Amino acid sequence: MDIWIAGVGEIPCKPSYDGMDFREMLYNAAVKAYFDAGITPADVDGVVSSGMDFYEGVSITDSYTPDQVGGRLKFNTLVSNDALNAFIHGCMLLKTGHFRTILVTAYARASNILNYPEIVLNSFDPYVIRPLTPHLYTVAALDARAFLINSGCEVRDLSLVVVKNKRNALRNPSAAFAENTSVEEVESTEVVSEPLRRGHVAVPCDYAAVILLTTEKGLGKVRVEAFGYAVGSHSLDFSLKAWGQSRWARAAIDMAFKQTRRRRFDFLEISEPFAHSELMVLDALGLVRESVCKTLRDGGFNIDGHLPVNPSGGCIGMGYPLNAAGLQRLVQSVNLLRTGRWESCLVASPDGEVVDGGAAVMLSVEV
Amino acid sequence: MTRATPSRFSPNYLQQLPEDLAKYIQRHGLDKELGRLEGWASSTEKRYTEVEEWQIDNLILTYWHIACMYRHSAGAAFSRFLEGLKNGKILGTRCENCGRVLIPPRIFCEWCFKDVDKWVEHPGTGIISTYSLSYIGTDPRVRFEKPVIVAVIWFDGTVKAVNSSRTVLHAAGMLHKVYGVDPEKVHVGMRVKPVWRKPEERVGSILDIEYFAPVEGGA
Numbered sequence: 001m002d003i004w005i006a007g008v009g010e011i012p013c014k015p016s017y018d019g020m021d022f023r024e025m026l027y028n029a030a031v032k033a034y035f036d037a038g039i040t041p042a043d044v045d046g047v048v049s050s051g052m053d054f055y056e057g058v059s060i061t062d063s064y065t066p067d068q069v070g071g072r073l074k075f076n077t078l079v080s081n082d083a084l085n086a087f088i089h090g091c092m093l094l095k096t097g098h099f100r101t102i103l104v105t106a107y108a109r110a111s112n113i114l115n116y117p118e119i120v121l122n123s124f125d126p127y128v129i130r131p132l133t134p135h136l137y138t139v140a141a142l143d144a145r146a147f148l149i150n151s152g153c154e155v156r157d158l159s160l161v162v163v164k165n166k167r168n169a170l171r172n173p174s175a176a177f178a179e180n181t182s183v184e185e186v187e188s189t190e191v192v193s194e195p196l197r198r199g200h201v202a203v204p205c206d207y208a209a210v211i212l213l214t215t216e217k218g219l220g221k222v223r224v225e226a227f228g229y230a231v232g233s234h235s236l237d238f239s240l241k242a243w244g245q246s247r248w249a250r251a252a253i254d255m256a257f258k259q260t261r262r263r264r265f266d267f268l269e270i271s272e273p274f275a276h277s278e279l280m281v282l283d284a285l286g287l288v289r290e291s292v293c294k295t296l297r298d299g300g301f302n303i304d305g306h307l308p309v310n311p312s313g314g315c316i317g318m319g320y321p322l323n324a325a326g327l328q329r330l331v332q333s334v335n336l337l338r339t340g341r342w343e344s345c346l347v348a349s350p351d352g353e354v355v356d357g358g359a360a361v362m363l364s365v366e367v
Numbered sequence: 368m369t370r371a372t373p374s375r376f377s378p379n380y381l382q383q384l385p386e387d388l389a390k391y392i393q394r395h396g397l398d399k400e401l402g403r404l405e406g407w408a409s410s411t412e413k414r415y416t417e418v419e420e421w422q423i424d425n426l427i428l429t430y431w432h433i434a435c436m437y438r439h440s441a442g443a444a445f446s447r448f449l450e451g452l453k454n455g456k457i458l459g460t461r462c463e464n465c466g467r468v469l470i471p472p473r474i475f476c477e478w479c480f481k482d483v484d485k486w487v488e489h490p491g492t493g494i495i496s497t498y499s500l501s502y503i504g505t506d507p508r509v510r511f512e513k514p515v516i517v518a519v520i521w522f523d524g525t526v527k528a529v530n531s532s533r534t535v536l537h538a539a540g541m542l543h544k545v546y547g548v549d550p551e552k553v554h555v556g557m558r559v560k561p562v563w564r565k566p567e568e569r570v571g572s573i574l575d576i577e578y579f580a581p582v583e584g585g586a
Contacts, residue, residue, distance in 0.1 A: 021442025027475045034480075041480045057437030067477035114436040122435065 003091050003213060004220025005363070006101065007037025008331045010209040013176040013319035016111035017206045022056070025208040026107055027068040033103070033210040034070065037219060041070025044212070045099040048090040049076070050083035050106035052323045054119050057112055069105050069210055081351040082271070083209075084326030084359035088227045090213050101214045106328075108321035110204035120353065125236035137201060137274075139238075139354045141193035144276040146244025148195065151283055153293035155195045158275035159186040160296055162199055162316055165272070168303055169313025172332070176205050176319040200275040205319025209327040211334075222334050225262060225344075225362040228255030232356030242356060246277075249284035249348055252360040260362060266342035267308040269333045271325035271349035271358075272315050281348050281358075282309065311336060325349055326359065337365045444472040447486070453571040455563050457522075459539055461485045468525040470539035478537075491561035492582065493522040493540060500550050516545040516553055520579055541573070547580035558582040 009032030011017075011025055020028075034040060047069060051061035058064065062078030065071065075093075079086040083106035090102040113119055120136040121129075148154065160183060169178035181199075189199035214220060230251035233240045257263070265287070272278035279292050288295045288307060295301060301309040312318065312332030321328050326349035333345045343365055350358035441449060444460065448471045451458035459470035464479040468487060476483050500514035525539035545559060559579040569575040 018440060019443055021440050021445060024442045024444070024474055031480075054435065057435065057439065068475060070477075070480045072477050109440065112437045112439055114438060119435055 001095055001097070001215060002217065002220075003094050003215060003224040004217060005222040005224060005330075005334055006039065006212040006214040006216075006219040007033045007035070007221065008209070008211050008334045009033030009036060010174060010328070010331045011207065012174040013205040013207045013321060013328075015176060015203070015205055015319070017109075018111070022107050022109050022208070023064070023068040025109075025206070026065065026105060026210065029107075029208040029210045030069040030103070030105070033212050036221075037212045037214075039101070039212065039219065041072075044070060044074060044101050044103050046075030046077075046093060046102050047071035048086045048093065048102060048104045049078045050080075050086035050104070050323055050327065051078050052080060054122060055113065055322050056109065065105060069103055071103060075099070081323060081355075082326040082349045082358060083324050083328075084271075084330070084347065084349040084361060085229060085351070087211065087213075087327060087330060087361065088229055088359055090211075091224055091227055094213060094215050100216065101212060101219075104211045104213060104327065105209070106321075106324035106326070107206075107208035108204070108324040109206055110320075110322055111206050113204075116204065123236075123352070125238075128237045135193065136353050137196060138193040140201075140274050140276075141196045143244055143280070143354060144195050144200075144274065147276050147280050147283070148244075150244045151279070151293060152291065153279060153296075156183060156187070157279065157293045157296055158195070158200045159183040159197075161272070161275040161278050162186045164296075164302055165278075165310050165314040165317040167317075168311050169317025171311075172313045172318060174332075175313045175317050177203055178313060178317055196274065196276075202273050202315035202320035205321055207319065207321035207324050207328060209324060209331050211327060211330060221365075222337050223364050223366060225364050226256035226259035227359065227361045228252035228257075229359040230255065230357065231351075234356040244280065246280040246284040246350065246356065246358070248350070248356055248358045249281045249360065250286065252348070252358060253285055253346070256360050256362055262344060262362060262364070265307070265344050265346045265362070267311050267333075267336065267345045269310055269312060269329040269336075269345060269347045270314065271320075271329055272310070273320050273325070273350070273353040275316065277350060278309065278314065281350070285346075285348070287346075323352075330361065330363075333363055337363060442474075444474045448472050449571040451488075452573065452575040453569045455566065455569070455575075457489045457491045457561070457576075459487050459489055461487050467527060467537050468522070468539040470522060470525070470541065489522050489525070489539070491520075491522065491576070491579075493520045493525075493559060495519070495545065495553065495555055495557045495559060496521045496535075496538065496540070497555060498545065498553055500553075514550050516548070516550055518543065518545045518553070518559075518579065520559060543573070543576060544578045545580070546578040 009029040049062040049065040066076050079089045087104050090104040093099050117135045166179040169175035186199035189197045230248040232247040270278050270281050283292045299305050303311045329347045347361045459468050460472040460483045461468050462476035462483050495518045498518035502511050521538040521540040527537045528535045560582050561576045562580050564577050
């Protein structure tokens with residue numbers, strides 16, 4: 001059974017949507033998605049919401065989602081962690097044969113969170129990690145350091161990722177942090193936790209996105225070729241964490257490869273809460289012959305390179321919409337595929353800032 | 368964008384906690400500094416309260432849970448609603464397609480999935496559609512001697528029902544407390560009206576309506 005994306009809708013990333021609540025943000029994104037798909041809420045069989053109650057500050061967020069996306073009195077479920085999981089859940093519902101069209105939705109109200117580092121701290125072990133009160137950027141920095149040592153990359157390579165993504169974002173009207181910047185400018189930003197500088201961190205943003213999935217080819221704009229999801233070895237207390245590695249990415253793409261013969265992609269969209277996140281995922285995916293850092297330095301991941309990575313600007317260029325990052329990547333991918341420049345892409349998104357888990361989705365347009 | 372790393376528990380939050388827990392936190396200075404763990408090891412050896420439900424494990428979890436702080440953007444429609452309350456007005460929106468009045472207001476109709484931009488003002492008079500005499504509070508130790516009447520009010524002229532089955536499809540209204548009536552005499556269908564706080568006491572909150580009271584001469 002083939003699955004198609006019938007339509008997408010989003011509201012642009014912003015540091016803060018002060019004039020709207022999350023319902024109004026989602027309603028605006030949903031109206032665009034329905035218009036794009038050429039269908040109405042009457043055509044939708046169910047809703048899959050992505051949500052992280054800790055981020056939203058509201059429990060059972062999914063219960064408050066259907067009204068504003070046209071899902072009243074329809075099947076509704078919530079999938080936690082990154083929104084790519086919700087998207088995959090929607091695909092699997094369609095594959096059951098009991099649904100014809102599924103709406104997937106995610107939003108972020110990062111501006112509502114007054115103490116983001118402590119919110120993330122709540123996801124760590126209460127006995128051996130929380131008492132140490134490590135900032136999540138520090139935990140990420142441990143990953144960054146380990147990756148740099150493992151891969152042979154240098155801190156400058158992290159800055160190259162930032163420059164690439166922020167420049168790519170200049171073409172994206174939904175991006176909030178587009179900038180024609182330089183490595184020197186990135187490296188002049190303050191150190192947050194060595195080796196990470198402020199410039200290496202994607203800034204959290206407000207955002208909402210809606211995607212309409214269908215099994216009807218006549219409604220399809222972009223085909224969902226394959227998907228995979230995997231959780232690496234990790235524990236609340238980090239004792240099992242594979243520092244500096246995104247093992248989930250290799251496992252997720254292997255799972256997806258079982259569903260398609262495609263092994264090459266025209267571009268990649270990878271959620272990168274930090275500059276090194278993108279390189280860690282690329283390293284695990286193993287899609288380039290030479291090392292990740294050499295390919296990066298040679299411009300291979302640039303928008304005109306042989307494997308463009310985050311031509312949308314990524315989370316660093318657009319803003320990091322917390323758990324909505326996966327859907328943000330998917331919407332950008334669909335938009336990029338529909339420009340006619342590319343025919344296939346791989347979307348990958350980790351389950352969080354410092355989590356060894358995540359999902360991969362392969363999309364294509366039929367030629 | 369507002370960002371803050373709080374260094375202490377807010378007085379508002381402490382007020383919401385069970386009394387024993389709030390006292391414990393204050394007695395040990397835990398309200399002064401988040402992340403302060405001096406005495407943490409020794410605190411695991413004793414219970415902080417005599418309330419059975421609250422063990423030391425809960426204290427630790429609660430202690431960290433408190434460090435979740437949010438502001439909630441009210442949004443375009445609800446902001447105007449709150450501003451109306453501050454001015455002693457109950458504002459709603461009306462869907463021009465299905466005719467429903469939405470209180471609290473929305474800028475969209477979830478039935479018709481259309482924009483809604485027609486604003487209406489309602490006096491707040493209506494009937495009790497359902498109610499309960501509540502003897503308990505969210506603090507597990509609290510039991511009221513006199514029950515609080517918690518009720519859902521349906522505002523006049525907003526009820527859409529299927530006449531043949533008396534099935535109510537929609538009604539604009541709100542959950543609130545009812546005073547000024549003997550608990551034994553409250554009943555479904557009782558006519559009520561809002562009792563507002565003094566203008567200088569209103570802050571743009573649902574509590575600007577202090578409570579609902581029976582309409583004199585009402586059923």
